[in-house]
Amino acid sequence: MGDGAVSELSRIALQRADLFRQQCFINGKWTGDPTHAVHNPATRGLIGHIPNLGRTEAEAAVAAAEAALPKWRAEPAAARAKILRRWNELMLKHQQDLARLMTAEQGKPLAEAMGEIAYAGSFLEWFGEEAKRVYGDTIPAPSSDRRIMVLKQPVGVVGAITPWNFPTAMITRKVGPGIAAGCTVVLKPSELTPYSALALAVLAEEAGLPPGVLNIVTGDAEPIGRVLTEDPRISKFTFTGSTPVGKKLAAQCAGTVKRVSLELGGNAPFLVFDDADIEAAVAGAIISKFRNTGQTCVCANRIYVQDGVYDQFARLLAEKAAALVAGDGLAGVTQQGPLINERALQKVEAHVADALGHGAKLLTGGARHANAGTFYQPTVLRDVAADALLTREETFGPVAGLVRFKTEEDALRLANNSRAGLAAYAFTRDLARSWRVSEGLEYGMVGMNTGLISTEVSPFGGVKESGIGREGSKYGLDEFLNIKAVFVQL
Numbered sequence: 277m278g279d280g281a282v283s284e285l286s287r288i289a290l291q292r293a294d295l296f297r298q299q300c301f302i303n304g305k306w307t308g309d310p311t312h313a314v315h316n317p318a319t320r321g322l323i324g325h326i327p328n329l330g331r332t333e334a335e336a337a338v339a340a341a342e343a344a345l346p347k348w349r350a351e352p353a354a355a356r357a358k359i360l361r362r363w364n365e366l367m368l369k370h371q372q373d374l375a376r377l378m379t380a381e382q383g384k385p386l387a388e389a390m391g392e393i394a395y396a397g398s399f400l401e402w403f404g405e406e407a408k409r410v411y412g413d414t415i416p417a418p419s420s421d422r423r424i425m426v427l428k429q430p431v432g433v434v435g436a437i438t439p440w441n442f443p444t445a446m447i448t449r450k451v452g453p454g455i456a457a458g459c460t461v462v463l464k465p466s467e468l469t470p471y472s473a474l475a476l477a478v479l480a481e482e483a484g485l486p487p488g489v490l491n492i493v494t495g496d497a498e499p500i501g502r503v504l505t506e507d508p509r510i511s512k513f514t515f516t517g518s519t520p521v522g523k524k525l526a527a528q529c530a531g532t533v534k535r536v537s538l539e540l541g542g543n544a545p546f547l548v549f550d551d552a553d554i555e556a557a558v559a560g561a562i563i564s565k566f567r568n569t570g571q572t573c574v575c576a577n578r579i580y581v582q583d584g585v586y587d588q589f590a591r592l593l594a595e596k597a598a599a600l601v602a603g604d605g606l607a608g609v610t611q612q613g614p615l616i617n618e619r620a621l622q623k624v625e626a627h628v629a630d631a632l633g634h635g636a637k638l639l640t641g642g643a644r645h646a647n648a649g650t651f652y653q654p655t656v657l658r659d660v661a662a663d664a665l666l667t668r669e670e671t672f673g674p675v676a677g678l679v680r681f682k683t684e685e686d687a688l689r690l691a692n693n694s695r696a697g698l699a700a701y702a703f704t705r706d707l708a709r710s711w712r713v714s715e716g717l718e719y720g721m722v723g724m725n726t727g728l729i730s731t732e733v734s735p736f737g738g739v740k741e742s743g744i745g746r747e748g749s750k751y752g753l754d755e756f757l758n759i760k761a762v763f764v765q766l
């Protein structure tokens with residue numbers, strides 16, 4: 277470990293130093309040589325290293341998960357719930373440490389990281405409780421000498437790949453229901469944000485999770501991904517990430533016909549009608565667009581504003597965006613962090629340049645920050661062309677592009693003109709319109725008069741090329757359960 281690592285680690289200032297792990301967690305043991313460097317995107321400083329594992333270690337993790345399965349699935353739901361509840365309590369007890377680790381490796385403001393730890397823990401508690409309510413059915417049989425019952429059983433060993441934008445919550449939103457249902461898991465977290473995942477394993481063990489129920493493997497995405505999608509011992513694969521990668525992984529799952537859940541990219545439309553509460557719409561756009569510096573799958577990506585309120589909305593949004601404080605979340609109170617890496621920064625620059633080239637006008641931002649990290653100024657552009665890159669592709673950065681519309685019909689047509697179908701937002705005070713628009717939007721989630729739609733109790737997921745299946749809520753548990761029909765001849 278060089279000097280840079282020491283200084284980044286000392287800045288994180290963990291109260292519990294053992295939450296920082298530079299090894300993988302397989303079958304309850306810490307393993308692997310830390311060789312792959314992990315950096316803080318706010319400072320570009322070195323935090324530490326993680327193992328660069330491959331096929332052999334991923335297969336060992338699958339074997340551990342397979343061996344742990346019979347005992348874990350036989351546990352009563354209440355016993356599994358108790359461990360999940362304790363795990364959540366430990367996360368909340370060490371919320372500061374977990375949040376500081378997350379801010380260091382992911383870059384998000386500390387307040388957002390604190391919020392994510394609570395959000396992440398809520399999935400453990402929720403699914404632990406829900407597991408006690410995995411009811412079966414009895415079905416009236418077609419003849420009086422037969423009985424038909426429906427049992428729900430854990431799918432088996434789960435393979436999971438999670439992203440860097442929510443380093444903890446995207447893990448617990450998969451692992452929580454999986455473990456609650458009685459499955460065992462092999463998880464590959466993003467190599468950009470591994471320390472949040474590894475700290476979670478420390479607390480899982482402390483909460484009483486038996487060896488092999490949760491295994492975490494860091495390293496080379498290709499061979500590890502192949503094992504998680506192709507190994508016949510894995511019955512279910514779950515992934516959050518980009519649409520192109522999700523399609524490839526889903527295709528790899530076809531060979532062994534796995535259950536698949538995919539939470540993929542979005543391109544969320546955000547509609548503001550003339551009759552909206554404009555202050556509320558601006559606040560909704562700020563939270564939806566600039567949360568996590570624009571790096572969420574449900575971020576508003578195309579902001580459509582009706583003629584009558586267009587100028588007012590544009591002015592107010594630009595004022596609020598310009599006031600957002602960007603900086604290193606470990607160095608002070610911030611509202612915007614860096615983008616995850618240089619590639620993400622270049623994509624944002626390309627989208628802004630393309631929009632300006634197509635006639636958009638810059639209201640605020642529009643450039644990198646002068647500091648060392650991968651920061652881009654919160655940006656608002658007006659009069660963005662309907663076919664600009666900014667409206668066609670997910671930007672994944674702090675850039676709000678405004679497009680004008682005339683009628684409700686136009687707004688719905690523009691909003692639905694995408695192969696993405698994750699989240700959409702609309703602001704209107706007209707009750708009938710709110711129903712028409714909610715029903716007309718071809719998306720898995722609609723925020724009506726709100727820019728924040730994430731909670732453990734509501735189903736999260738998309739339609740079209742934004743994914744398959746749902747996470748969170750009672751529906752999220754079904755993804756980890758098989759239905760078995762039992763016919764009894766009397």
Ligand code: SIN
Pocket residue numbers: 441442445516539571572573574730
């Ligand atoms: C995501 O970006 O995939 C998750 C966002 C959320 O849970 O709010």
